[in-house]
Amino acid sequence: MGIIVDITFDKPDPDIAEVTIIGTGGYGESCVIHMGNGEWAVVDSCFDPSYENCLPLLYLKEIGVDIKSEVKLIVCTHWHDDHIKGISQLYLNAEASEFCFSSVVDLKKFLQLVKLDYTKYNGQKISNSSTVEFNKCLEILEQRTVPPKKASKNNVLYTARTQLSQIISLSPSDRSQLDFDHDISTLINGFGENKRIIINEPNSTSVVLFLKLGQHRAILGADLEVSGDNQTGWLDILDNHQNILDKKSSLLKISHHGSENGYHNRIWLELLIPNAIGQLTPYNKGYKLPKESIIRKYLSHTPDLYITSNVTLHDKPKTRDKQTEKMIRAFNTTVRESKFYLGIVRSRIPLNDVNANWSTELFGKALKL
Amino acid sequence: MFNDRFEIYTLSIVFLGDFNPVIVQPFWLANKKLIGEREAEDIDIKLIHKDLVSFKADWFTLELNKARFEIRTSQQPYFEAIRDLTLGTFKFLKETPINGLGINHIFHIPFRDAEQNRQLGYSLVSLDKFSGFFRDPRVLNLQVVEQKRADGRTGNVSVALSPSTETTSKWGLAININDNFMLAPDQTGRESELVELLNSEWQNSLDRAKIIADGIWSTFAAE
């Protein structure tokens, strides 16, 4: 079964870079990157809830990538959110891949928190799948001899064989790591079996990536936001990028589903070329993102804005038998399903042609805004 | 769908072991925050004795004697809650010797009429072979056991069929599925594993019971 029925995806040529985002409307998102010459990286993961199959893995298999040897880097930009569903399946298959996650001040304490949360689930089907996924990755890491990569400010995560492409992390900042360290302590102290761990500010430790793809550049914004503190979030990157970002980028994977806090005018003015391509995934759980007002802001920067599926707030519960549906309505009219909407935005560009433009195609529910 | 067939689904959790019944009383449970205080006040206590404790809340019935702990409910919204209550209780009583766990599922299904009731008997057993010596043979009870668990754990799964008097119909079938886990003789000291099994096998047990009950109904009773 292909990732999208009736659509056949093709593999890019060795000299073609690719940045593809896969969105699901609520079951994770993933970015698949071809750095050239058969070297691939995957950022985060997502799955189809009906089949629980890792979608970036399925995509790569479908285009004929040798997962075992050609996937070189897997980046987990958040550990505790719906961003990594299926990532352990991918990592298990990608035997030559390095595994990267957001740097933390106290790795041991972070691992304690993750393991504590994991002990609650004990094989039950109902689980906080991000914790289970992350733990599975830790188990794989333990078995392999390669240490994890630390994603932090201005850290080179991977350099391609040809030296033409690189992946560099731009966050989290030192201050964000310190703040998160405090959060971890609080969570460990408050560990309770009746609660799911909810991290209040997960996005401050989100990993933003700068991609050098031959002659071209791209930024993947993950879920980083603009905070009031210029030592964290986007402001820290904007104030400190000069030595790292050698060129402006022509593609931006817009952060945090196009939220207000994921936007800053300076990102478009200082980090991106005019009319850079924008890719994003929507948020449909409880409230809608991006809002109309922010879409207009983005469109003022670029005519090429793509989203993996429409911004819809499905306002009905799951389809069930009529009697059950009636009963649910009788007691709670606010129940609404987070529907699975698969959309793929695929952008490709010749690595070595400095004058080339991105060529973007849309699949599934993806559309141009 | 099988969920539409049964009228009543009673779930009970049974531990076999060596207990001190008098510890487990409503106010002890409330004190441990395993139930609410108001709930504890409303509990109907049948008996508190050093050898036997029996009480009934709005959503569960609990009986504990020196060898057997049982908690049960016929209210599906509280199935997970009785599991949690059991897990919580035995977390506090973690030194208690336990050698067996049973997760028991009893489905009460109404028959359409007496004829369907009678046909079930003929479907289960070759009753015509009894006609040489019984004028009107009927099946009253039947029990089948899977002696070796398919999941490889020590214990067995059994199903008992008997008439049900609980349904709204005059004729009903009770399908009683006992999902039993035991400690092997060389496993003393590993009682906490049985408590953990209640947690880890919970969903499997529910799924297994529905499959068995649905299979029995479809095979022997459905037309």
Next chain:
Amino acid sequence: MKTVTEANKSSILELPVTKSLDGSNLINETVYQIISDQIVVVQSSNDSSKKDATVVNDGNWLDFDVPKQIGLFAPPAKKNYFNRSQKWIGHILRINEDNTFSAKLEDLNDLTTNEYAEFSLLEVSPDDHELLDVGSVFYWSVGYENKNGTVRKASVLKFQRLPIVDDAEIKRRIALIDDVVDNVDQLIKKISWE
């Protein structure tokens, strides 16, 4: 076997008398009572041929096999059940200012897509209010409740209780954390930043 005489019948006549609706099948419930420091188990009998009660003295137990004609029956099991239910496990995402909370719901009958909903705090039992917090886990069911023959639609919201309260449990938690720390110490030897 000792026969129950009129004299000692009186001590157990305190048990309520009951019959089923059609007078035929009796609901079989076990009732206990302490008599002279011995536990009495009384169970109704379906054996209509029994004319007199018999007592079996087995150590601490006295079994009364009671014929229905005498009327020393156990009270009928109160029918209190719930069926055709739709069940979810949820956890609180946010407690809102308008006395509601927002939650993510996982359908226990269909573990594919998730749902989200708001609930009023009025739906939470007073006993469960202390459990209200971001991340708290609860069970929600809707279905048909049958209480002593009266059927009605019902919604049940119950918070999970697996508490850690007393010193013993705190010690257990510390032991668990210690185990985790030990495991993590091992893990750290194998996993450290490049």
